[in-house]
Amino acid sequence: xxxFISHNTIRSPFQLTLEKDCGEKVSxxxxxxxxxxxxxxxxxxxxxxxQIIRMTQLGMEQQVLSxxxxxxxxxxxxxxxxxxxxxxxxxxxxYLRRQAYKKGIIPVEETxxxxxxxxxxxxxxxxxxxxxxxxxxxxxxxxxxxxKDVFLAPKxxxxxxxxxxxxxxxxxxxxxxxxxxxxxxxxxxxxRLLHPRLLFLNLSRKxxxxxxxxxxx
Amino acid sequence: xxxAYFPGCSLHSTAKEYDLSTKEVAKAxxxxxxxxxxxxxxxxxxxxxxxxxxSLALPVKxxxxxxxxxxxxxxxxxxxxxxxxxxxxxFMREDIEHRKNVEEIVGEPYKGEVRVRHFLDVxxxxxxxxxxxxxxxxxxxxxxxxxxxxxxxxxxPEITQLDDLExxxxxxxxxxTLDAEPVKWPYKTECCGASFSLTKTDIVLKLSGDILQMAxxxxxxxxxVACPLCQSNLDLRxxxxxxKYKKNFNMPIFYFTQLVGLALGIEPKKLGLDKHIVNPLPxxxxxxxxxxx
Ligand code: SF4
Ligand code: SF4
Numbered sequence: 284x285x286x287f288i289s290h291n292t293i294r295s296p297f298q299l300t301l302e303k304d305c306g307e308k309v310s311x312x313x314x315x316x317x318x319x320x321x322x323x324x325x326x327x328x329x330x331x332x333x334q335i336i337r338m339t340q341l342g343m344e345q346q347v348l349s350x351x352x353x354x355x356x357x358x359x360x361x362x363x364x365x366x367x368x369x370x371x372x373x374x375x376x377x378y379l380r381r382q383a384y385k386k387g388i389i390p391v392e393e394t395x396x397x398x399x400x401x402x403x404x405x406x407x408x409x410x411x412x413x414x415x416x417x418x419x420x421x422x423x424x425x426x427x428x429x430x431k432d433v434f435l436a437p438k439x440x441x442x443x444x445x446x447x448x449x450x451x452x453x454x455x456x457x458x459x460x461x462x463x464x465x466x467x468x469x470x471x472x473x474x475r476l477l478h479p480r481l482l483f484l485n486l487s488r489k490x491x492x493x494x495x496x497x498x499x500x
Numbered sequence: 501x502x503x504a505y506f507p508g509c510s511l512h513s514t515a516k517e518y519d520l521s522t523k524e525v526a527k528a529x530x531x532x533x534x535x536x537x538x539x540x541x542x543x544x545x546x547x548x549x550x551x552x553x554x555s556l557a558l559p560v561k562x563x564x565x566x567x568x569x570x571x572x573x574x575x576x577x578x579x580x581x582x583x584x585x586x587x588x589x590x591f592m593r594e595d596i597e598h599r600k601n602v603e604e605i606v607g608e609p610y611k612g613e614v615r616v617r618h619f620l621d622v623x624x625x626x627x628x629x630x631x632x633x634x635x636x637x638x639x640x641x642x643x644x645x646x647x648x649x650x651x652x653x654x655x656x657p658e659i660t661q662l663d664d665l666e667x668x669x670x671x672x673x674x675x676x677t678l679d680a681e682p683v684k685w686p687y688k689t690e691c692c693g694a695s696f697s698l699t700k701t702d703i704v705l706k707l708s709g710d711i712l713q714m715a716x717x718x719x720x721x722x723x724x725v726a727c728p729l730c731q732s733n734l735d736l737r738x739x740x741x742x743x744k745y746k747k748n749f750n751m752p753i754f755y756f757t758q759l760v761g762l763a764l765g766i767e768p769k770k771l772g773l774d775k776h777i778v779n780p781l782p783x784x785x786x787x788x789x790x791x792x793x
Contacts, residue, residue, distance in 0.1 A: 327703060396700070404543075
């Protein structure tokens with residue numbers, strides 16, 4: 284079968300909005316693969332970074348936004364500084380994640396990272412500074428990994444590296460206002476409860492995983 | 501020398517010893533660090549993944565707070581905070597549309613005028629290695645260290661403007677000044693898994709494990725870092741790494757400030773050397789670099 288890439292494919296609205304919104308010329312990529320060669324997380328990704336860029340060029344919005352890759356990217360910037368076409372791939376990954384949040388697309392296998400981000404930000408919005416105890420507790424509770432790292436906790440307390448009480452800052456209202464106004468201006472979707480669908484997805488996956496493990500150990 | 505000091509969340513909790521040792525070293529060298537009053541979190545990775553404007557507004561708010569102080573060059577120790585503050589400054593300088601939005605969010609005009617420096621930069625480039633060398637009274641002779649810079653200290657170079665991109669050397673130079681021996685190794689700017697510590701622990705174990713292995717293979721007795729996330733991934737998770745890959749590293753992970761402090765003759769306890777999970781004291785005793793007062 285002959286298959287042609289038409290100009291509608293290459294100038295897809297998906298690619299055009301991306302180029303406009305984050306100012307990165309994905310069309311410049313000539314698929315040398317250098318970004319993927321240096322990517323420390325490549326071994327765990329479902330699509331390599333250069334494949335994500337290629338898929339973006341071809342307007343494959345649904346596949347890109349539901350890939351695990353965009354969540355697994357650690358924002359280490361190795362790809363960005365090495366790209367011979369000066370494409371900021373890490374920024375594109377950021378953009379894609381924000382788009383995925385906006386459209387509510389979360390891959391079923393990769394719920395922890397988006398969930399963690401939400402909990403982290405809610406934590407900052409509440410306290411102004413990171414309340415680690417709250418973050419870890421909340422994450423373990425909501426992700427269904429209740430006993431993760433419990434062995435480390437006593438050591439951390441003994442060495443006074445982690446506090447039971449949240450930090451206090453004077454003008455917390457100011458911080459909360461920044462969150463509110465950023466959300467409004469960026470037209471971000473802000474859930475009252477921490478993203479209920481995400482919570483549900485994550486917990487059900489964990490439970491199914493546990494049952495499956497019990498049945499065929 | 502007077503700076504507005506932005507510690508960041510980690511230095512107030514999991515990286516307390518970084519905060520302690522930075523303050524001790526600054527005091528000993530006569531560098532005045534005044535904490536920015538009521539600073540808030542810079543938003544770190546979760547902010548720039550989730551909302552771009554928020555990831556700029558949080559650092560800008562802090563920089564504005566620093567601007568209200570009488571000396572407003574900001575110093576920070578955390579590589580992630582450093583990166584976020586620098587990137588925010590960059591956008592406020594170069595991108596008019598973003599500037600307009602962020603100014604609206606924080607309610608004040610700001611054009612990226614507050615300069616941001618990493619404490620490593622202050623020690624090496626402002627205070628100067630020669631001046632440090634003059635004040636050393638406890639040489640770290642024979643201590644073989646691998647200087648590990650991680651991702652965000654040098655990348656992207658046009659924004660951080662700190663050091664060589666693929667082969668940074670500021671920390672190596674500093675260690676040489678203390679008479680320690682920095683080993684040559686290829687993993688200076690590899691990624692440790694960063695903020696996946698809680699969410700994707702297995703990735704962190706692999707990446708940090710590779711770093712420990714390489715440092716070990718190149719003959720390092722310890723790793724020196726400049727980032728609280730690198731330190732906690734390499735130190736806190738070292739036990740799990742050893743278990744998973746059936747290795748025995750027992751490799752202490754120092755902040756560069758702790759080693760500078762030791763060389764300046766500051767007591768180990770004041771530098772928070774008792775707060776590590778992998779106990780560094782046996783190594784320091786063996787190398788005879790421990791000061792007992
Ligand atoms: S390094 Fe740049 S040009 Fe090469 S494949 Fe990656 S994005 Fe494309
Ligand atoms: S920024 Fe993301 S995609 Fe780029 S090298 Fe790092 S982990 Fe890979």
